Amino acid sequence: MNEETRLPTRMGDGTFVCLTRSEIRADLVAGSEAATKRAKVPLLGDDEIDHLLEIYASPVRFIGVDVGEEIVLSCDGTGMKTHATRIQDLQSYEQWMGADLLELCVGDYSLKVVRTILAYEAQYMHDAQLCTIAPLQYGVMPNLGLYSKPDGPCDNWNELLPLGKIAEARAAEEEAVEMAVADMVKLADSQWEAGADAIDWDTTGASGDPEFLAALRATKIIREKYPDMGVELGMAGEFVLGMHGELEWGGKRLAGLWPKDQLLLAQEAGATMFGPVVNVNTGKSLAWNMARAIALIKPCMDVATIPVHPNAGMGVGGVPMFVHLPSDAVCRAAKSFVELLHVDGL
């Protein structure tokens, strides 16, 4: 009796697991089906499943895209005092790694934290622009939750909702949106004056539909005010949570949107780059997670008029949820996105 060879691959938490080629293929099909069941996206075709199988059943340690098919990396978080000063970090990423673009940010990364140090951050951007070449953006996450008590001035909708105080919770969220939009525009004002090339709203929608609305509104204002300033809008999750439930943009309800509709609104608001996210299920194999991510993001690619950079960092986009990421897993995610979706970047 022939027994299939077991191949080393990984789970969503990064741990090794040995699966047969047939088991990996079954996981790919199941991942695609999971995407279809939840988001009503088309199933991946047999050719796409087979292509992913070649990537995920390969025993090689490292794998890459074909020569000439390289993409842009939106290297978020490259200037956040990882190992030296922030400017030295930016230079290291530019000079040693060949980062395609750079991002200045603070470690906390929250908008509400940055709003208190705008002048210092602008000075740093000004200085950094003098000694780097690659385009340099400023990145924050809107993190609307920090605008609620006890961290912020607004009533805490996460406390009000379980009490059934729906109207009060919604009012608090709407108040926070107004504050966040004002802060985002002030941040863009100061960074534009300092010489920034772009702004990055990272992990948008972590606090649900109010946060997504704030990012869309700020993007529209900033792009009208500074037409040459880029705005990268990256998501926090694959699905916009309905923390409010009734918020709309251009007549479109924000709660419940999947990547394609998120992209359509982002580009309508004026974003110049969009980063869809598909979260990793740590209890499933990377093959399952990658097939699901490809199926969920694929509908974006046909309607995009701006660059699409799927998030392929820790815990998203088929990359394991583990702090020191195994390169064999990262390179497979990169190759899958490039070869199956023809993404504009990662």
Added chain:
Amino acid sequence: MGSGDPHGMHNAHAQAASIGGIRAAGDLVARMQMTRGMRLKEAKQSVAGRLGVTPFDLSDPVVMTDVRNELGFGRIHSYAISQPAQANFIEAKFNISRVLDIPINCVEKFKDRAGLA
């Protein structure tokens, strides 16, 4: 790629899929994406056309080192291979702005503040 991502991931992505930043022409393609909203194919064609190379050449450090030297676009800065007479950093961005025919914010601000406008 996701902020907060830990050490090591950037290198894996860079080796697997990146154009290569200033080692090649990744910064130039990124600039067209970031500030002009161009998709990858359009951005590569635009940059290649301006530089007189093919889109394939844009990720080749061998070709692009010469192109960057000729155009004053800046390159990897190493004290072992010094290039004190070549443009780098903000100087290089003046040249990039001119050749790609796009405004670069910090270059325009530099001109204003240095009385060059």
